[in-house]
Amino acid sequence: GAVVSQHPSRVICKSGTSVKIECRSLDFQATTMFWYRQFPKKSLMLMATSNEGSKATYEQGVEKDKFLINHASLTLSTLTVTSAHPEDSSFYICSANDLSGEQETQYFGPGTRLLVL
Amino acid sequence: TQLLEQSPQFLSIQEGENLTVYCNSSSVFSSLQWYRQEPGEGPVLLVTVVTGGEVKKLKRLTFQFGDARKDSSLHITAAQPGDTGLYLCAGAGGYQKVTFGTGTKLQVIP
Numbered sequence: 677g678a679v680v681s682q683h684p685s686r687v688i689c690k691s692g693t694s695v696k697i698e699c700r701s702l703d704f705q706a707t708t709m710f711w712y713r714q715f716p717k718k719s720l721m722l723m724a725t726s727n728e729g730s731k732a733t734y735e736q737g738v739e740k741d742k743f744l745i746n747h748a749s750l751t752l753s754t755l756t757v758t759s760a761h762p763e764d765s766s767f768y769i770c771s772a773n774d775l776s777g778e779q780e781t782q783y784f785g786p787g788t789r790l791l792v793l
Numbered sequence: 794t795q796l797l798e799q800s801p802q803f804l805s806i807q808e809g810e811n812l813t814v815y816c817n818s819s820s821v822f823s824s825l826q827w828y829r830q831e832p833g834e835g836p837v838l839l840v841t842v843v844t845g846g847e848v849k850k851l852k853r854l855t856f857q858f859g860d861a862r863k864d865s866s867l868h869i870t871a872a873q874p875g876d877t878g879l880y881l882c883a884g885a886g887g888y889q890k891v892t893f894g895t896g897t898k899l900q901v902i903p
Contacts, residue, residue, distance in 0.1 A: 719896040769835050784835035
């Protein structure tokens with residue numbers, strides 16, 4: 677079946693540095709990918725919609741200059757957390773929609789755990 | 794803003810018991826999905842329901858979509874420790890966006 681990968685799976689960084697997280701659709705093309713954030717024991721919160729070849733669409737309250745999204749190809753979207761602070765520590769999950777089948781299906785990546793010291 | 798409220802938030806039961814998780818909203822969704830997530834992993838799709846009143850069964854799991862397509866339920870029969878996890882409902886709205894429910898953390902004790 678379709679697979680979405682994320683890299684890295686875990687990252688620890690110092691406050692003030694930037695961290696890039698990659699999301700790849702491995703066997704299908706995705707014009708649209710989504711980035712979510714999840715706090716411990718909480719549900720997923722949509723941060724932004726990543727659109728291939730155009731600007732990302734951010735949800736209300738999400739700073740676009742803080743969370744840079746680049747969807748450079750049909751199989752890759754990146755999320756860069758700029759000037760990271762401890763409050764940015766979270767579990768970041770991406771998803772990609774496979775439109776090739778009879779029914780549109782959303783596949784989720786395994787997540788990236790970010791810890792900012 | 795479309796909100797999906799799940800109840801209960803937490804559930805701890807003994808192996809072999811039955812349980813039902815509810816997902817309610819004031820909004821109408823074109824489809825609704827149920828996911829199960831384990832710690833440190835992404836959510837895994839269990840089922841998608843599309844038609845109001847639809848009932849789908851997946852082994853010991855029974856999913857129902859409300860007639861008005863605003864609510865759904867997940868019933869697990871004879872729960873097993875392997876069912877432990879975070880259960881999330883998610884409603885599909887416009888522009889392929891999915892809104893997740895508040896989540897139900899299930900613990901099945903052997």
